[in-house]
Each structure stands twice: as C-alpha cells, then as structure tokens.
Amino acid sequence: xxxxxxICATMNEATISPISSxxxxxxxxxxxxxxxxxxxxxxxxxxVMDRAIRMVAMGPFASHFFSATGTVGGN
Numbered sequence: 182x183x184x185x186x187x188i189c190a191t192m193n194e195a196t197i198s199p200i201s202s203x204x205x206x207x208x209x210x211x212x213x214x215x216x217x218x219x220x221x222x223x224x225x226x227x228x229v230m231d232r233a234i235r236m237v238a239m240g241p242f243a244s245h246f247f248s249a250t251g252t253v254g255g256n
Contacts (some may be wrong), residue, residue, distance in 0.1 A: 226253045
C-alpha cells in the first residue's frame, strides 16, 4: 500500500501515484448512441450510478476512499 509520497505498483506492474487531497470531486458525463439506453429514465441511470459506487466501495482501492456519492443530473 502506498504511503505519503510513495508510489505503488499494481499486479500488472503499472505504477500509481498518490492522489492529492485537492481532488475530492471527480465530475464526468456519459453520452450514448445506443437507442435503448438513450431512452432510459433518470431512475435507471441513477441505478447504474449506485452500482458503480458499490463497486468502488468493494474494489481494490476501497480503503483509499473516505466516501463516495453519485448523482444523475439532467436538463
């Protein structure tokens, strides 16, 4: 596990630098050309976001997150 100022290596030997505490918000957007997904209601997308948050909480880097939330915005 990486400590302050250290770099760790993953199983495939990729190097990962520590993330600065100033990066607490990671915004993003998703667009799709899939006809079925393009018509999904907001609640369906929120379900996808909730699943992604659960995967972060249970994944290999879970101990590096104090908390995580995900919300779906819209126009």
